[in-house]
Amino acid sequence: MSGERRLALAASPTEQAQVAAADLRQRYDWVPIGEAELVVALGGDGFLLQTLHAMLDRHRALPVFGMNLGTVGFLMNEWSPDLLESRILRARSFTVTPLRMTATTVSGEVVTYAAINEVSLLRETRQTARLEVTVNGRVVLPELVCDGVLAATPAGSTAYNLSAHGPILPLDSSLIALTPISAFRPRRWRGAILPDRTRIGFRVLDPVKRPVSAVADQREVRDVATVEVAIDRSSTLTLLFDPEHALDDRITMEQFVI
Template sequence: MTAPTRRALAVSPTRQAQDAARALADAYDWVAEDRAEMIVALGGDGFMLQTLHRQLERPGVPLPVFGMNLGTVGFLMNDWQVFGLDARLSGSKAFKVTPLRMVATTAVGERVTLPAINEVSLLRETRETAKLEVTLNDRVVLPELVCDGILAATPAGSTAYNFSAQGPILPLGSSLIALTPISAFRPRRWRGAILPDKARIGLRVLEPQKRPVSAVADQREV
């Protein structure tokens, strides 16, 4: 891709990221985000996730984001360095991130819709295990899943909570979703599934008064 000339910085509040931003500000020209063609994000995977969500919520077409790792893991990030930025941007390979769309109905009947770049998860709220009915494209595939929770992860999110729950790592750019149970008790041998990203996954909470769960889209909880 051609390196955009109008670039904006998005910077994590950590000291390391702030120091890096000052070094980049001395070496290159930058514009305000509302005038930019591209965002350069400095931070970790969590900050990258926040930056991508901000792009989803802005009017118009989301801007591409080039991340440089100044956090811990940096799965979604490139290595940090000051020099050679134009060449790095020109030689970078773009991956399209397709967010999941969570539509949740609360216990009082409120309907909430949220995007998720990493994962959508249902998590038990008490010491009682969750009991869930799982449907795929409106067909019941698991009448009762007894577990601590379940999550659906994108390729970008497959190395995060999904991987900790022993779910598969999906290639970036693949049109797949990992559906992964969290500490499943029954069925004992069910370890989840890899599904096409067009699949419609339904999760119905059984015994919601006794076994309440929360629904989480990335960092936003219902």
């Protein structure tokens, strides 16, 4: 490419993304991801999350410039094969700090996953979940009867959190949204907005009769007994956006969508 930055190409397995990837491979030079300084990702929001999680797993988080070849593409730039070098040079960068979920199952297994958008606790059966909620070790809800509850980052506040009627958080707000999903008791509780230094804990009150799963973005742990959620400041991710399609502007404008 320009010789200034070594770029790797990642593409969703969908036909549309694969055709676009073939076009880009003819136009530009690419290196394997292990030698790259930046990743160009083709697909939708789900594929971008997969790409980011794969880098977290490898403990090598490269900046990512995504182009939308999926459905929604809220976290993506517009697809165009032209002038890619200049777009990357002009791109605005945004740092995203993921959540860290530590889930302990009924059998005692401990599983830790990162979540870029949200951590969700969801009932596994027709029966509602019964959860105790703590903030920094203090019990704030002795019993939340619900279909589920989620903790969302600012970057994820316009995803599942928004569909559950949670608040939209500005990207630079240093906040976490704690949002119930179809709460039955207390019925009037609509959630909370917490500083991102907060440690949030969930304890399943009847995990055998009313089993609950915990999901960190797309990774699920079933039959959990307790779940702890906190910002993982040891892991940071960088997303790149065209100046006219920057993520902070998109999140702000979502508040005015009718």
